[in-house]
Amino acid sequence: MDLAFIIIAVLTLASAVAAMSLRNLVHCALCMVMTFAGIALTFLQLNAEFVGLAQLLVYVGAVAILIVFAILLTRSEDAKKEVRFVSSSTVVGFGVVALVAVSLLAAIQHTQILPPQSVVAPHVSVKRIGEQLMTNYVLPLEVIGLLLTAAMIGAVVIAMREPDPADSVDVQQRNGSPLKLDPDSKKTAVVANE
Amino acid sequence: MKPVGLEHYLVVSGLLFCLGLWGVIVRRNLLIIYMSLELMLNAANLALVAFSRFNNKLDGQVMVFFVITVAAAEVAVGLALIVALYRKKQSAHVEDLTTMKS
Amino acid sequence: MNLMILELAVVVLGLGILLGDLWTAAHQKHLLGYAAAALLGVILLASFFGLEQVGSGPAYAFNNMLVLDGLAVFFKRFFLIAAILVLLMSVEFSNRIQSGISEFYCLILFALTGMMFAASANDFIMVFVALELISVTFYVLNSFQRNRLASLEAGIKYLILSALSAAFLVFGIALVFGTTTFTNFADIQRALVANPALAGNGLFLLGVLMIIVGLGFKIAAFPFQIWAPDVYQGSPTPSTAFLAVGSKAAGIVLLLRVLFVAVPAVTQHWSKLLIIISAITILYGNLCAIPQRNLKRLLGYSSISNAGYLLLGFAALSQAGKAAILYYLAGYLFTVVAAFTVICLVTRDRDSDDITVLAGLHRRSPLLAMALTMAMVSLAGIPPLAGFFGKFLLLKAVVEQGATNSAYYWLVGITVFGVVISLYYYFGVIRAIYWSKDVTDFSPITVSWPAKLSLVVCMAAILYLGLLPGKPLKLSEDSALALTTPVSGSKQLFH
Numbered sequence: 001m002d003l004a005f006i007i008i009a010v011l012t013l014a015s016a017v018a019a020m021s022l023r024n025l026v027h028c029a030l031c032m033v034m035t036f037a038g039i040a041l042t043f044l045q046l047n048a049e050f051v052g053l054a055q056l057l058v059y060v061g062a063v064a065i066l067i068v069f070a071i072l073l074t075r076s077e078d079a080k081k082e083v084r085f086v087s088s089s090t091v092v093g094f095g096v097v098a099l100v101a102v103s104l105l106a107a108i109q110h111t112q113i114l115p116p117q118s119v120v121a122p123h124v125s126v127k128r129i130g131e132q133l134m135t136n137y138v139l140p141l142e143v144i145g146l147l148l149t150a151a152m153i154g155a156v157v158i159a160m161r162e163p164d165p166a167d168s169v170d171v172q173q174r175n176g177s178p179l180k181l182d183p184d185s186k187k188t189a190v191v192a193n194e
Numbered sequence: 195m196k197p198v199g200l201e202h203y204l205v206v207s208g209l210l211f212c213l214g215l216w217g218v219i220v221r222r223n224l225l226i227i228y229m230s231l232e233l234m235l236n237a238a239n240l241a242l243v244a245f246s247r248f249n250n251k252l253d254g255q256v257m258v259f260f261v262i263t264v265a266a267a268e269v270a271v272g273l274a275l276i277v278a279l280y281r282k283k284q285s286a287h288v289e290d291l292t293t294m295k296s
Numbered sequence: 297m298n299l300m301i302l303e304l305a306v307v308v309l310g311l312g313i314l315l316g317d318l319w320t321a322a323h324q325k326h327l328l329g330y331a332a333a334a335l336l337g338v339i340l341l342a343s344f345f346g347l348e349q350v351g352s353g354p355a356y357a358f359n360n361m362l363v364l365d366g367l368a369v370f371f372k373r374f375f376l377i378a379a380i381l382v383l384l385m386s387v388e389f390s391n392r393i394q395s396g397i398s399e400f401y402c403l404i405l406f407a408l409t410g411m412m413f414a415a416s417a418n419d420f421i422m423v424f425v426a427l428e429l430i431s432v433t434f435y436v437l438n439s440f441q442r443n444r445l446a447s448l449e450a451g452i453k454y455l456i457l458s459a460l461s462a463a464f465l466v467f468g469i470a471l472v473f474g475t476t477t478f479t480n481f482a483d484i485q486r487a488l489v490a491n492p493a494l495a496g497n498g499l500f501l502l503g504v505l506m507i508i509v510g511l512g513f514k515i516a517a518f519p520f521q522i523w524a525p526d527v528y529q530g531s532p533t534p535s536t537a538f539l540a541v542g543s544k545a546a547g548i549v550l551l552l553r554v555l556f557v558a559v560p561a562v563t564q565h566w567s568k569l570l571i572i573i574s575a576i577t578i579l580y581g582n583l584c585a586i587p588q589r590n591l592k593r594l595l596g597y598s599s600i601s602n603a604g605y606l607l608l609g610f611a612a613l614s615q616a617g618k619a620a621i622l623y624y625l626a627g628y629l630f631t632v633v634a635a636f637t638v639i640c641l642v643t644r645d646r647d648s649d650d651i652t653v654l655a656g657l658h659r660r661s662p663l664l665a666m667a668l669t670m671a672m673v674s675l676a677g678i679p680p681l682a683g684f685f686g687k688f689l690l691l692k693a694v695v696e697q698g699a700t701n702s703a704y705y706w707l708v709g710i711t712v713f714g715v716v717i718s719l720y721y722y723f724g725v726i727r728a729i730y731w732s733k734d735v736t737d738f739s740p741i742t743v744s745w746p747a748k749l750s751l752v753v754c755m756a757a758i759l760y761l762g763l764l765p766g767k768p769l770k771l772s773e774d775s776a777l778a779l780t781t782p783v784s785g786s787k788q789l790f791h
Contacts (some may be wrong), residue, residue, distance in 0.1 A: 002197070002198045005198045005202065009202075009206045012206065012210070013206065013209055013210065013213075016210055016213045016214075016233060017213060019217075019229065019233070020213055020214075020216060020217040020220075020221070020226075020230065025223065025225060025226065028226055028229065029229065032229050032232075032233070035210075035233065035236070036236065039210075039236050039239070039240055042203070042206070042240060042243075043239075043240075043243050046203070046243050046244060046246075046247040047247060048243045048246070048247065048255055048258075050255070050259075051239075051243055051255050051258045051259060051262075054259065054262055055236075055239070055262060058262050058263075058265075058266050059232070059236070059262070062266060062269075063232060063265070063266060063269050066269055066270070066273050067225060067228070067229060067269075067273065069273075070225055070273045070276060070277055071225055073277050073280065074225065074276065074277060074280040074286045089219055089220055090220055092219060093215075093216055093219030093220040094216075096215065096219060097212050097215050097216045097219070100211070100212055100215060101208065101209070101212040103498075103502060104208040104211070104212070104502065105205065105208060106498065107498030107499045107501075107502045108201055108204045108205060108208065108499065109201075110498050111475070111497055111498055111499045128252060129252065129255060129256065129259070132252055132253075132256050133256060133259070135359075136358075136359040136361075137256050137359075137361075137421065138358065139300075139357075139358040139361055139362060139422070140260055140361070140421050140422055140425045141260075143410075143413060143422075143425045143426065143429055144260055144263050144264065144425060146307060146406060146409060146429060147263075147264060147267055147410075147425070147428060147429045147432055148263070148267050149406075150403060150406045150429065150432055150433050150436075151267035151268070151270055151271050151432050152270070153314075153399055153402065153403065153436070154271045154274075154403065154432065154433065154435065154436030155270045155271050155274045157396045157399050157436055157440070158271070158274040158275055158278050158436060158439060158442065159274045159277070159278065160395060160396065160442075200474075204474075211463075211467055214463070218456075218460055224452065224456070227456055228456070228459075231456070231459045231460060231463060234460070234463035234467070235459075235462070235463050235466060237467065238463060238466035238467040238469075238470050239466075239470075241467065241470040241471065241474065242466075242469075242470040242473065242474075244474075245470060245473055245474030245477075248474075249473075249474065249477045251477055253421075253473065253478075253479055254470070254473055254474075256421070257421055257424070257469070257470075257473070257479070260421065260424065260425060261424070261466055264424075264425070264428045264432075264462075267428075267432055268428075268431075268432060268435075268455075268459060268462075271432055271435050271436060271455070272435070272455050272459070275435065275439055275448065275451050275452050275455055276452065278439070278442060278448055279445075279448045279449070279452055282442075282445055282448055283445060283448075291449045291452065291453065293445050293446045293449050293530070294446055294449065294450075294525075294526045294529050294530055294593070
């Protein structure tokens, strides 16, 4: 087996496990960045340069930063509340995850008509993807444009200053001014993705 | 040693998906839950790219492009919502979402 | 291009509302809702002239991604009517939304576009994109009352569970794409015919199952119903109504297409699964609704049980079942919109949605009392209203299949049991209107004429669908024909 694949896969999975189990939120976010980057590397391994770079730009570049911002804005104390190890949700979670994992792995193992392993790697240029997007997939592309518009309007509406005066004074006293930043950061994030 | 085949990528993708699902169900902080959801979408993307490569078809990669775009839009709206809730309630935990009685 | 002219018109209208907002005085902004509703009415009328050439057969566009057949046209008109009625309701609601009422209208129109694309989707990529357009707009619509904690919570709960279902949907699509190498419904169906072993392939079946999970969330079927009561209760009333009608119907039309166009060979083997899901959904919705005192939460559970009734039509696996689904949905649209419009008007000056706000409603506004009574009677399935005839058709379709599998008779029994339970809580609402003891408030409720019009239209439609089922039944049977013809049969000759 390819050594590079093993290293990347193990790193990706390990950082995902860490992200799911660490107590400190910022550590979780950093581990998640590692996972996103590992998945981007796997895309590159699979000859999907365009998607790999898009993954790096969008997830590592934009999504992770937004999440870190949100963590700082909400100053959550994750460690304080998550002390219980065995709760009902842990049991349910274990059951559901075990079910999904077993059925997935069993299905992967027992599937026969997987295509042959020795396929010649297709050369996927950005040009071909662009052509596909502008011909066969032009309609979903347009709907995505509409979706981004809707998301932008939505993020602005949600982050809009509330007209209720008593409330906004209350929030300002407690949190100071940084909250004013977030409508802009959301907006730029969406525009950047477009 | 065997060459790296489709099934290896699928196993990695399946494990990432299950890890994300685990995080969604077990973790209590909304931001972590949100990150886990992104992880699940990423796992699906990995499966799509792997299938795309081994089926020698481009459709999977195009789909991944759409998924990444949608996920970014969702993150923008979702984080705005979580921050708005925090401003209102000073908390970002699922246990505190109890305004409505069941 | 001609195939998506309606969607284009709706998008342009949505952007027009956003622009119109700039030139409208603040106190008149809520009137933009009337303008939007009127223009949607024009689009609805235009659909009766522009789309008639479709009668000859399905038309495909954009590399077969989009299909325009009887089913698509039926649902497009359905969504347009729903959006018009919801927009009229939103105008009544506008005093409870501090800022951004035009954005509210605009997002309703964008969600409508997503639903209309979903009605025509013939490719899994299109399914994903249309569903996400609906979801993202609903995150915002549900949390639009930012000053109310309940609304924000509703938005976040919807956000998380909807994103979870989207993850399942994408993974399912990935598995189906990987095993068939296609994303188009017709191609997948052809691949299934050409290679019957595929229907026994674990990865493929798991993929289909995950797609059903993703869509089951949208229609609030068991076990993906947990979000419904909280989200229904916390969201602004017009969003709840649109969620209950539009989003659910979008899930239904996609489920119809996936199960009966893309993977009919798999669906044939899964009738037991559908029977079980349908039975549990009916029981869960009806049993949990009994103790509810909050009107919107009650309707949330009622919506779960209605998802169960709709699944009866799927479980029947017959043409009659599919037609019954369409008929039932049409009745459900007018019933639910009438109920939510009344709730929206009654709770206008109060903060509570508790059932006690209905006390003495028949003296405060006879029209509202009558509309809500009719809606409840129809939901309970009492003749001669729309809900009765819809349930009758669904049960008839199930009984016809009884010969093949005795589980269908059990399903009928459970359904009848569920309907009997539902009588209790629906009549609790009616009792709260007419027979409340401590009525303190007799101030009459003023109802604006557009709201009156919308209520009268709903009541007329409920009566019409219940008393004169001939023509609408023919329409739903014709629309369901789109789901019969296995295209593969004729195409096979070319191979």
